[in-house]
Amino acid sequence: MDGFISDKKQQILIAASRLFRDKGYSATSMRDLARAVNLQASSLYNHIASKEEILQEICLANARRFHEGMEQAKALNNHSPSERLEFLMRLHIRMATQDITSVTSFNDEWRHLSEPHLSQFLDMRRQYESFIRHILREGIEQGTFRNMDESLLLYTLLSSIRWLYDWFEDGKRLSAQDLESQLIPLLMGGIRV
Amino acid sequence: MDGFISDKKQQILIAASRLFRDKGYSATSMRDLARAVNLQASSLYNHIASKEEILQEICLANARRFHEGMEQAKALNNHSPSERLEFLMRLHIRMATQDITSVTSFNDEWRHLSEPHLSQFLDMRRQYESFIRHILREGIEQGTFRNMDESLLLYTLLSSIRWLYDWFEDGKRLSAQDLESQLIPLLMGGIRV
DNA sequence: GTCTATATAAGGATAGAC
């Protein structure tokens, strides 16, 4: 099934993402993880240095994905705030539907990172958020977005699709495409004046 | 400061709620909790039977609060779906602003309950959700709500205010009243056609 | 690269003195 993932480390990261999503980072033991990839716990250490390194790699990989999305959105600077925001929302929805488990660890388990990784992570997140904030502010000032507290709008928006990570299974009830085409009007409908 | 909370058990539950929110249930040790209430770990067991019992009580207490809200909303059956939904959303927002830590444990840590408590919890949640589903379906059929997948609408709605539990501090940036009066139009604006 | 064996620390929980 995943024959093309020949690298054992990649298998471990994928299994860890699922376990971290289902049980949480702290409640997932190295023995749990080892069982999931058919190894003894000690054998994991041939591929990774520590349990936390796994979390670091998952968080970093996803931070990069969001960062790339931000760079793409920056290229749209001739478009309206509304169009740029919609682009980012679609990006978030697609990330949720394409790589659910990994994004969930990223969303929920980053707090278990130790320093300096925790600070680095929070810095990247702040950067990303302030990029969205900028779009929101522009839209509010232009009068195309509802006039309200910027943070309130930002976090409500980001939070509103977080459930996807726990819930969505492509094609089970809804295709990823249907999901996107129903969700975007709901989100944007509340924001646009 | 909390002199009127004379009961040690109540102190323990409050401290546990905060720790579970900040570090998660699994990453919170009984020794952490003991330190937070100025006791030795063993002394906790004079007030509670086990670590999980604490989680059970927190989850149950909050399930009850939401259940009560549901009962109040049922009394509004002569009102429109829109009014009933708005009532429930205001309830959720108020719960977030009034007792943040406890609701957060309830939201995020229930999965660490063991059976039969886990099943009981999920049953109660299903009941609550199906009550909201009913309102949503009615609104969609009447044409007052956006015509879309019911679950999609339900979870987006519930999820959209979950960030409050991590973020909101009354009066820090916004009063609870301002929060509510800005958030409700945003949420309802997306839903109403 | 995987195994068995094990070091070392931390976890939840109990016993018994006060």
Place this chain on the structure above:
DNA sequence: GTCTATCCTTATATAGAC
């Protein structure tokens, strides 16, 4: 009701054989 001491289990991680 709180303490000290401790039991027992589980955790992360390492050592060394194959």
